[in-house]
Amino acid sequence: MPTPNSGQGSTAIEATDLSTASGSAASGPAGAARVVARCDMLKHAPFSDSSDQLFRPFLGEAHHATILQVMNWAVQAGMTTRLDGIGNVVARYEATAPGAPAILIGSHIDSVRNAGAYDGPLGVLLGIDLVARFHSKGERFPFALEVIAFGDEEGSRFPSSMMCSRAVTGALDAEALDILDSEGISVGQALETFPRIAGQELTDHRLDQSRRSIDELVCFVEAHIEQGPLLEAIDEAIGVATSIAGQQRYQVTFCGQAGHAGTTSMLLRKDALAASAEAIQLIENVATSFGEDLVATVGQVDARPGAVNVIPGQVAFTLDIRSGDDGLRKIAAARILEGLGAIAERRGIAVDHDLVQDLPPSPCDPELIELMVEAVRKTGSSGRKMVSGAGHDTMVMSKFIPSILLFIRCLNGISHNPAESVTVEDVDQALDALEHFIRYFPYDPEQAPG
Known part of the structure; x- marks a missing residue:
């Protein structure tokens, strides 16, 4: 050897x-x-x-x-x-x-x-x-x-x-x-x-x-x-x-429509950042429902185009889900991803989620x-x-x-x-x-x- x-x-x-x-x-x-x-x-x-x-x-x-x-x-x-x-x-x-x-x-x-x-x-x-x-x-x-x-x-x-x-x-x-x-x-x-x-x-x-x-x-x-x-x-x-x-990491992206912050009415907006904010609250609620056995974190958020007077048309954020119980981790991930899809559909925008890492x-x-x-x-x-x-x-x-x-x-x-x-x-x-x-x-x- x-x-x-x-x-x-x-x-x-x-x-x-x-x-x-x-x-x-x-x-x-x-x-x-x-x-x-x-x-x-x-x-x-x-x-x-x-x-x-x-x-x-x-x-x-x-x-x-x-x-x-x-x-x-x-x-x-x-x-x-x-x-x-x-x-x-x-x-x-x-x-x-x-x-x-x-x-x-x-x-x-x-x-x-x-x-x-x-x-x-x-x-x-x-x-x-x-x-x-x-x-x-x-x-x-x-x-x-x-x-x-x-x-x-x-x-x-x-x-x-x-x-x-x-x-x-x-x-x-x-x-x-x-x-x-x-x-x-x-x-x-x-x-x-x-x-x-x-x-x-x-x-x-x-x-x-x-x-x-x-x-x-x-x-x-x-x-x-x-x-x-x-x-x-x-x-x-x-x-x-x-x-x-175990842990799973996702890259989540909401794609809406950028628009003028002063001329686009609230009912006509396809605001990717507003959708992401709702999604982040959903993630917290799902993780909390599992008590101390699971945690979920959104650690990075990137809103674009990033101008003060432009409605965000695209927002990408990270999602990290962890648990010592692999079954709970998978159940939580499925609930979160289903919830993200429901948010996007209701708001008339698109959402993609790419699995970056999956460690049991x-x-x-x-x-x-x-x-x-x-x-x-x-x-x-x-x-x-x-x-x-x-x-x-x-x-x-x-x-x-x-x-x-x-x-x-x-x-x-x-x-x-x-x-x-x-x-x-x-x-x-x-x-x-x-x-x-x-x-x-x-x-x-x-x-x-x-």
Whole structure:
């Protein structure tokens, strides 16, 4: 079996190749404090494409700068690094026997607009600091440790999320290269024009080089802020996710008739924005009728032509429906789409709804759940099991290899917001839990993949 750091398209990155490092694994704050400080550092330029807020979309300038910085930190922790074909950072800490399968640890480094500092990068930097902890003691394991920084999870540039973890698992269709961002740039074009890193280019013919073999990997571990209030409510620093709610995303477009705002009477209007407003209220009502078992969100609205004195003739908006119960999710989606059609028919306008994404609920691996619960309990927490309402790369990886998700408390459950906050103490407890998980992982090389 070829090692993940050999073969076509796997370019090793040496520390001397990268000039953006600040500090080293042996200097500055240690452990959890260092992880938090590094997350905070990545909030600012050049790691954000915006000067007044954190915004790090996939394959942008800030993504490029962040790749280089994460690679530096990984090298300082004792790892070799490479960039895969879609722009994921992969850092490897070799096993006692070179070429052994790896436990893959990681999360994403892209962000939504006006984001917080910890959604995604915290899991990546926890993985790197965990390796630094083992490396400082000269410890290695019969399995390798790899840290992956997925380039796209949020879908904040292209209207499809988790493209990078789907590329790793082989679940990303070639048609995804044709998806356009708001400026009409396709994924394939963005890959082709992404800056070279250590002589390596990202082009569409290298996309298949992101795909991993199950023979190379033991399991996937993701650490992530909870993005909800449960852990804070029960006064627990960390918890263990048992599954991730399924989600559907639609692009909905109402097409009416643009007209003069002063000369078109109310009864003769075909106002696409008024129809959309009614539709958004319908969506809220349908979701509310399911109680706490389902949520639905309209997150983006684009009204055109967008002039103050023109009746909107076309309105496009996003629709996101999530539930841990796949049956409820499908029932809710059917009711909403039926309601949208009724609104359009009554108003004499057209409506289209395109399914952009359909991800079923994703359970974590039962054995890994119990292993992580035990690791969490060793740190003093109860090992609370919980369902994730937010989507994570774990939901993609769990369909490929055994996967587990560790949650970390965040202040007031706030996320996708600059007010996103964690404590060093909670992050330290998460680091300890991950150390226990790795140190006592029941690995038998004779039964390993491959």
